[in-house]
Amino acid sequence: MFAKERRLEILSMLMNKKKVRVRELSDLFNVSEVIIRKDLKLLEEEGKLERTHGGAILRKEIPEDISLTTRMISNVEGKNRIVEKLYKLIERGEIIFLDSSSTNLMLAQKLAQFPKEVTIATNMLDIMKTLENVPGITLIGIGGTYHSLLGTFLGGIALDSVLGINSQKLFLGGAGIDIQRGNLSIFDSDEVQLKKAMIKMASKVYFVCEGEKFSHYGIYNFATLEDIDGLVTDMEMEPQITAKLEEHEIEII
Template identity: 40%
Template sequence: MFIEERQQAIEKVLREQGKVRVRELSEMFQVTEDCIRKDLKTLENAGKLKRTYGGAILSQDYPLERDVIDRRNYHVEKKMVIAAKAMKLIREREAIFLDISTTNIELAKLIAKSNMQLTVVSNMIDILQLLAQNPKITAIGTGGIMYPTVNGFLGSAAIQVIRQYSFDRAFMGSCGIDMMDHTVTTLGVEDGLTKKAAIESSRHKYAVMEREKFYFNESYKFTQLDALDGIITDEFPDGSVQDMLDSLGVALY
């Protein structure tokens, strides 16, 4: 099989399955893993895919670049599973930070329905509107520059408010994990710097994200994995990812 034919075949597998593994492709085409990695790099340069830890996914099909308004109804059941797990970690009278995240919208719904007395700071308008329904919740907005695409506040003004607090727990959204250098990523610098401030102001830090984001990373790295206490997900990732997280002391929920 010629190189071009193999790469076309890899594209076909990607379209059918949504993601591929280097090891599996190596066995499928009877070539070395290094050969497959070169194929994936070529296809990534052509805009056909996005390389990930141990494989690749279809870059054009991944929904991370959608606005928050578009993502609210994406994978709702998975986000509800994640939110339920996160809710179990919260204790009475704690101070919580909820980052801009459609998963955190589901968590805010659970908090709003609870009977707990909490202080919750958020930079996302959707979350603040939900929490305001419960008189036992002290809901505090960061203010700052309003970004319509995320329906929330980012940047220096929001960061200044966040740094005034000492949070018991922070639940952070993510656009994916870079397994190569063990970092957590997001789309842009303003969001990344705001997230970083919240992490630095919190005793316990968690990323809330769907399983598929273990195999995808975005452009801005806002924290190292070992800075997190845990990652809350709908379904555990592959064993190799679990082993790596365990070695860094990052719990999976």
């Protein structure tokens, strides 16, 4: 993982847990504590956190959109390649779940520019704003308790809404994928149940996976390789990864 991506994940963890420990981050990212301290120092200089003894806490006045903003500027070229592949997967008349992810937001922007006659169901507010009043697109907003740092609706109401929608396809985001253990994971525990519900209600599940997500993982598992039908990525697969995916009959796109 590049230093830039590692720092984005540290911010994501802070937004969920409110505090992090140097030793915990060192173990999670498999880098030295010296490197982690440098990351925290840089993020503090950028005004995004406050360092404490042995760790860091989230600044109270941190902008609410920082999580999405930082994700949107990370690996833009790779995300664009994935968006083109996702766009081609969408067929006329389908109902598509888009969960909360920066790549799915970029896909929504593509659909706003080049619409298809489809129904989009999403719990991400920025996707709703992007697709409102776009000709040919029927928009289903999945409501619930709004999490401003995530820019998404979660909770029991959102869960009930998802369980009432039959979808042809789900484009699923996540923090990482552990090929050996067969787990997909995220950093925010509040998203786990909603992702599981979307997986249950979709006929086909495509995991949206940038190359660096093969080298690191989140904290909470929300799915296994058995749950996904396809993996959409921006990189060439290593032979051992390809073999593992093919073992589970997962299409590589």
